Amino acid sequence: MENGLVTAAEEKTVKALGFLRNKGTNNFSARIITVNGKVTAEQIACLSEAAKLFGNGVVTLTTRQTFECQGVPFDKIEDFRAYIAKAGLETGGTGSKVRPVVSCKGTTCQYGLIDTFAVSQEIHERFYEGYRQVRLPHKFKIAVGGCPNNCVKPDLNDLGVIGQCVPEFDEDSCNGCKKCSVEASCPIGAAKLKDGMLEIDWDKCNNCGHCVGKCHFDAVTEKTRGYKIYIGGRWGKSTMTGRPLSKIFSEKEEVMLTIEKALLLFREQGKTGERFSQTIERLGFDYIEKELLEGDIMSRKQEILDAELHLTGGATC
Ligand code: SF4
Numbered sequence: 592m593e594n595g596l597v598t599a600a601e602e603k604t605v606k607a608l609g610f611l612r613n614k615g616t617n618n619f620s621a622r623i624i625t626v627n628g629k630v631t632a633e634q635i636a637c638l639s640e641a642a643k644l645f646g647n648g649v650v651t652l653t654t655r656q657t658f659e660c661q662g663v664p665f666d667k668i669e670d671f672r673a674y675i676a677k678a679g680l681e682t683g684g685t686g687s688k689v690r691p692v693v694s695c696k697g698t699t700c701q702y703g704l705i706d707t708f709a710v711s712q713e714i715h716e717r718f719y720e721g722y723r724q725v726r727l728p729h730k731f732k733i734a735v736g737g738c739p740n741n742c743v744k745p746d747l748n749d750l751g752v753i754g755q756c757v758p759e760f761d762e763d764s765c766n767g768c769k770k771c772s773v774e775a776s777c778p779i780g781a782a783k784l785k786d787g788m789l790e791i792d793w794d795k796c797n798n799c800g801h802c803v804g805k806c807h808f809d810a811v812t813e814k815t816r817g818y819k820i821y822i823g824g825r826w827g828k829s830t831m832t833g834r835p836l837s838k839i840f841s842e843k844e845e846v847m848l849t850i851e852k853a854l855l856l857f858r859e860q861g862k863t864g865e866r867f868s869q870t871i872e873r874l875g876f877d878y879i880e881k882e883l884l885e886g887d888i889m890s891r892k893q894e895i896l897d898a899e900l901h902l903t904g905g906a907t908c
């Protein structure tokens with residue numbers, strides 16, 4: 592502190608711990624990480640107590656499913672951290688690193704095609720916690736959605752995972768009913784009767800799976816259950832919708848591998864200060880996709896992690 596004020600250097604140090612200065616004061620908002628927005632009743636109780644003991648009693652929610660306790664004085668930051676640690680909570684979620692992972696409630700939602708809590712928890716453990724010390728060119732946001740309804744907007748993240756159910760249509764089993772229950776079940780008009788028989792517009796179909804099992808003659812069944820991965824999305828002062836990789840991934844481990852390859856590629860080939868969308872634009876989507884689907888970047892993993900890269904940090908708001 593200098594002249595009773597927190598210095599810029601001190602502010603930078605605590606920002607790295609997840610404490611964001613409340614403007615014009617020596618107080619900070621403590622950003623508390625959740626795993627995909629889930630907290631236990633005990634953790635909520637601890638957070639409530641901490642907000643009263645160290646902050647101004649107000650807790651807010653962030654767009655990325657973390658909590659913020661406002662009004663924590665600079666000299667109480669360590670006490671605050673120690674207090675919430677008793678309930679297994681920690682602060683963080685800032686800097687040019689993997690940010691807290693966001694997920695929809697696909698595990699319990701009636702439309703969920705994948706176990707979003709399990710997927711996002713694994714991503715949290717392997718790439719939020721596991722890559723905690725790994726500096727990237729900029730922040731890297733990951734979101735997991737259970738179906739193409741896109742509630743958590745995975746395609747507006749640096750990398751987004753969306754659950755998929757790819758239908759299979761057996762034309763020979765279609766009897767050309769007067770009223771087609773498959774057509775009726777398709778929310779986006781991709782399945783339609785044409786000349787009395789069902790047709791599916793595969794370019795339009797988003798693999799929501801609503802039509803699977805709706806035909807009494809089993810003309811539409813489930814072909815593949817899996818994951819689509821979008822890369823290069825972002826929102827904020829510059830918005831970009833991510834592009835999907837051409838493959839539907841059927842195994843969770845393939846998704847994890849692709850995320851790790853994307854992080855390594857971004858660290859190795861991204862320029863400090865650029866978001867993943869800009870790296871993709873500069874190097875070309877086709878090149879990045881090929882690297883993610885077929886490249887051997889994992890063989891350089893340790894070399895990339897050991898390299899002195901992005902030491903100045905590139906994350907801005
Ligand atoms: S994206 Fe799909 S699974 Fe997730 S909450 Fe929305 S409707 Fe449910």
Ligand code: SF4
Pocket residue numbers: 764765766767768769770771772773774788789805806807808809810811
């Ligand atoms: S897909 Fe099934 S419900 Fe639709 S017209 Fe063909 S047989 Fe009838």
Ligand code: SF4
Pocket residue numbers: 756757758776777778779780781782791795796797798799800801802803
């Ligand atoms: S999977 Fe969804 S979008 Fe595709 S045809 Fe079936 S209902 Fe329509």
